[in-house]
Amino acid sequence: MILENYKHQREQDKMTSRLGKILRFGAIGLASLLPIKKAEAQGNVHGNIEYIQSEISENSYPRLNAFYSLPQRIEGYTFMELYQGGKGYFGRTTLDRAITRGVGPRAIVNHIGESFTETGLGVGAVVPHMPRNSFATVGALPLFVDKQGRRLRHQGLVQYFFSTPLPLKLNLSGFGEWNILAENGPEWGYGEFNLGRKIGPFMVTYNPALLNDGDAMPKVEHRVAVTLNFGGTN
Numbered sequence: 188m189i190l191e192n193y194k195h196q197r198e199q200d201k202m203t204s205r206l207g208k209i210l211r212f213g214a215i216g217l218a219s220l221l222p223i224k225k226a227e228a229q230g231n232v233h234g235n236i237e238y239i240q241s242e243i244s245e246n247s248y249p250r251l252n253a254f255y256s257l258p259q260r261i262e263g264y265t266f267m268e269l270y271q272g273g274k275g276y277f278g279r280t281t282l283d284r285a286i287t288r289g290v291g292p293r294a295i296v297n298h299i300g301e302s303f304t305e306t307g308l309g310v311g312a313v314v315p316h317m318p319r320n321s322f323a324t325v326g327a328l329p330l331f332v333d334k335q336g337r338r339l340r341h342q343g344l345v346q347y348f349f350s351t352p353l354p355l356k357l358n359l360s361g362f363g364e365w366n367i368l369a370e371n372g373p374e375w376g377y378g379e380f381n382l383g384r385k386i387g388p389f390m391v392t393y394n395p396a397l398l399n400d401g402d403a404m405p406k407v408e409h410r411v412a413v414t415l416n417f418g419g420t421n
Contacts, residue, residue: 233418289313321351343368390414
């Protein structure tokens with residue numbers, strides 16, 4: 188019985204390793220070949236440049252956001268944040284392919300100081316029956332692997348995003364995620380809210396960060412952001 192369990196576990200580990208390698212090399216290929224410039228020339232990309240000013244001055248940084256369409260009806264989103272004081276950068280690429288009723292596979296690639304750090308695979312879905320001009324998505328990514336193709340057993344995300352208009356030409360949006368496979372139980376990862384309105388070509392918002400403090404609930408860091416759109420309005 189022990190020998191059979193051992194063999195079964197080895198087979199599972201081999202399958203995970205093979206899947207990890209497929210995810211790794213597929214994500215590297217996507218990250219290096221994303222035809223964003225071509226998409227922009229065809230009018231298929233838009234985004235914005237933000238400057239985020241935190242109540243903690245050294246936590247302020249610029250962020251670039253790009254939304255684009257790829258072949259096979261894949262919708263992509265990439266952001267990149269450049270930190271102060273030699274702290275490097277963090278970015279993420281999210282790829283969604285809706286198959287039926289807004290539901291389909293989702294892949295993310297994290298860029299933590301380098302072009303590829305880790306990748307996750309799961310499913311994303313558009314929330315149906317939202318109020319007019321409102322939008323929301325949810326996602327679950329239970330499988331993560333690092334750049335060596337090894338499964339990250341204590342990483343699995345549940346995500347949300349929403350955007351809705353408010354009176355006085357205000358807009359409220361937000362996103363966040365929990366790590367449901369954290370070693371000590373479900374744990375908040377990171378999130379933000381944005382509440383603001385357009386002033387000329389800029390969007391000015393109250394932009395609190397929802398930070399990890401070791402449990403399932405976030406702590407708040409107060410911030411404001413100024414955003415300039417390019418290539419359309421997101």
